[in-house]
Amino acid sequence: MVEIYHSSDQAMWLSAGFMLDDNIDRIKSVQWFRWVIKKGNFMIRLLAIVSANKDLQKELGLRIRSLVEHSRAEVGCLRYQAFNDNQSCDFFFVEEWESKEYLDEHARSAPFADFVDYLKTHGLQVKIHQIEEV
Numbered sequence: 001m002v003e004i005y006h007s008s009d010q011a012m013w014l015s016a017g018f019m020l021d022d023n024i025d026r027i028k029s030v031q032w033f034r035w036v037i038k039k040g041n042f043m044i045r046l047l048a049i050v051s052a053n054k055d056l057q058k059e060l061g062l063r064i065r066s067l068v069e070h071s072r073a074e075v076g077c078l079r080y081q082a083f084n085d086n087q088s089c090d091f092f093f094v095e096e097w098e099s100k101e102y103l104d105e106h107a108r109s110a111p112f113a114d115f116v117d118y119l120k121t122h123g124l125q126v127k128i129h130q131i132e133e134v
Contacts, residue, residue, distance in 0.1 A: 043078065044103050048093040049127045056122055057089045063118055064091055070111035071095075076102020 052060045064082045071080040079096035097103040106112055119126060 042099070044095075044097040044100055045131045045133075046093070046095040046097075046103075047129045047131050048095070049129075050091045050093075050119065050124055052089045052091065052122075052124055054089055056124070057084075057086075060091065060118075060124075063115060064093075067111055067115045070109070071106060074102070074106055074109065076105065 050060070050064075061084060068080055068082050071077055076098040077095075078098060079094060081094045083092045083094070084090070085092070095103075097106065118124075
């Protein structure tokens, strides 16, 4: 049985990987890895790191949870997760977007703009890496 987690005219997100025919229309045989099948634009994966001091860790965590909730509801968002390293007060975001256009829309959203303003107000830096699976 095939489970489709996400489907649109931009991409199909499948639970297990599949070997596909040339037309990408039919599944020929199941492979035990995940594929993202694209029709046009390429998926964007990001790893973002925000370093905070201990005084801001709790408040920043609450703001991040709110941002994650809003971001997951946005069109084009395939994955949006945040993690915290309690020892270093670093926060890690893992994001996957259907296309650069959807990522750009996210960057213009009010919740994201509010989050960026908060980071600037508190002098916090963000390192963003575009990543690919190896």
